[in-house]
Amino acid sequence: MAGLPLAATLSLEALLTLLIFRCCVAGRGLVGDSVVLALASALLLAFVPPALTCHGGTCVGDVGRGTIVAAVWDASADGGIRVALDHPMPAAPAAGQMLVTVRGASINPVDYKLGPVLASAPLARWFLMHGVGRDYAGTVKESNCDAFKAGDRVFGLTSPTLSGALQEVALVNCGSAARMPKKWAFHEASGLGVAAATSLYALQKHAVRKGDRLLVIGASGGCGSVGVQVGKALGAKVTGICSTSNVDLVKKLGAAEVVDYTRGIMHPKKFHGARAFDLVYDTVSSPEDMDYEPIANPWAKAGTTYVAINGAGADWVRTLASSAFGMELQRENYDLIVPEINTKLLSELARLADEGKLTPLVDRVTDGLEDKTLRDAVERLRSRRSKGKVSWRLGGRGGGGREGQGTARVL
Numbered sequence: 001m002a003g004l005p006l007a008a009t010l011s012l013e014a015l016l017t018l019l020i021f022r023c024c025v026a027g028r029g030l031v032g033d034s035v036v037l038a039l040a041s042a043l044l045l046a047f048v049p050p051a052l053t054c055h056g057g058t059c060v061g062d063v064g065r066g067t068i069v070a071a072v073w074d075a076s077a078d079g080g081i082r083v084a085l086d087h088p089m090p091a092a093p094a095a096g097q098m099l100v101t102v103r104g105a106s107i108n109p110v111d112y113k114l115g116p117v118l119a120s121a122p123l124a125r126w127f128l129m130h131g132v133g134r135d136y137a138g139t140v141k142e143s144n145c146d147a148f149k150a151g152d153r154v155f156g157l158t159s160p161t162l163s164g165a166l167q168e169v170a171l172v173n174c175g176s177a178a179r180m181p182k183k184w185a186f187h188e189a190s191g192l193g194v195a196a197a198t199s200l201y202a203l204q205k206h207a208v209r210k211g212d213r214l215l216v217i218g219a220s221g222g223c224g225s226v227g228v229q230v231g232k233a234l235g236a237k238v239t240g241i242c243s244t245s246n247v248d249l250v251k252k253l254g255a256a257e258v259v260d261y262t263r264g265i266m267h268p269k270k271f272h273g274a275r276a277f278d279l280v281y282d283t284v285s286s287p288e289d290m291d292y293e294p295i296a297n298p299w300a301k302a303g304t305t306y307v308a309i310n311g312a313g314a315d316w317v318r319t320l321a322s323s324a325f326g327m328e329l330q331r332e333n334y335d336l337i338v339p340e341i342n343t344k345l346l347s348e349l350a351r352l353a354d355e356g357k358l359t360p361l362v363d364r365v366t367d368g369l370e371d372k373t374l375r376d377a378v379e380r381l382r383s384r385r386s387k388g389k390v391s392w393r394l395g396g397r398g399g400g401g402r403e404g405q406g407t408a409r410v411l
């Protein structure tokens, strides 16, 4: 951001901040976000001395409560990410918050897409860069929540304004936490955050029901693998699209039919003009990836909504404006999902897990926090080839940084 006039820097950071709010935190309006951000920026400029801003992703000047080990985005570090051994302990929980000793954490594409950008933005770093990742599981250390007490095993999403997930202790809102599935390990439960909740939200919002034909594009990824399982749990007959190496995996997840996109998906005789599906759930199309919509939309029954979780910039503007102004501004028969993730939705995921309808799918699990394994794991997710989640097992201070094969298993 060096070299940009201050006003331009602030405007850019405001936009980025709004984007991450909308991507990661549900339930807040765009107008509300803007007001909060404007006030916060004014306060920062007026009162916060430069010595208190964050350096390289680690906020200094706030270590009165002690320090913890945490992953931080740091533009000057190799790969833009590193482990900070002296990250400030999160603040004591206010009403409606709790401190969680993190035992498992997972990351999502939004982390590697927005994390490094925000790490180079001084204001955003102060307000938002509280570590890396949103998805956590662990035990409650100190609670100011009615629903949870110290020692409870919980999972959910951190708020980017409070805390990262890839750190020893996280500060989280009670409203975005739930009790862990009974038989899942911490790192497995941490995979039930953003991706799983987004898929459940999308399929519930579009009322997938018994007998429906559901097409899941990207069926082996963090979102798609849950889309297949939840679709089946809702009674749908699921068709999954993935590459050759994932065909068996997607079948085991519950797909009745699997299409290998490496074998001519662009002209699949099977679906051409068939209008076979009651719903298409697209977890792949994005500005950085290919666009499935023109290919897959004609496979959906006439008048059905094309459901996506990433899309062109113009679609993001429309979907954010829709949720901000409470009116439908998206394209006709198209829904770019911004989920509202809360305890109810997360508890529903835990229930499906306890009933054996949802099974952990972990591409790679890393023990502890260490620079090289941290970088490697982020690169694995960035490769877009992961099967399920990229996760960590945390517990000991520092940790050994050992990498392991994930489960990528279906129970």
Ligand SMILES: NC(=O)c1ccc[n+]([C@@H]2O[C@H](COP(=O)([O-])OP(=O)(O)OC[C@H]3O[C@@H](n4cnc5c(N)ncnc54)[C@H](OP(=O)(O)O)[C@@H]3O)[C@@H](O)[C@H]2O)c1
Pocket: 023, 108, 109, 110, 194, 195, 198, 217, 218, 219, 220, 221, 222, 223, 224, 241, 242, 243, 244, 246, 261, 283, 284, 286, 289, 290, 308, 309, 310, 336, 337, 338, 339, 381, 384, 385, 386, 387, 388
């Ligand atoms: N709207 C929201 O709130 C929201 C929430 C979560 C995620 N997202 C977005 O949704 C997208 C997916 O997230 P994710 O966590 O599922 O990502 P992910 O786990 O990184 O996805 C990896 C998977 O994508 C599959 N894939 C890649 N290219 C493909 C293609 N051309 N056709 C079919 N499958 C393909 C890969 O399977 P193969 O190896 O078989 O190709 C791999 O299993 C990202 O863009 C993310 O930013 C949005």
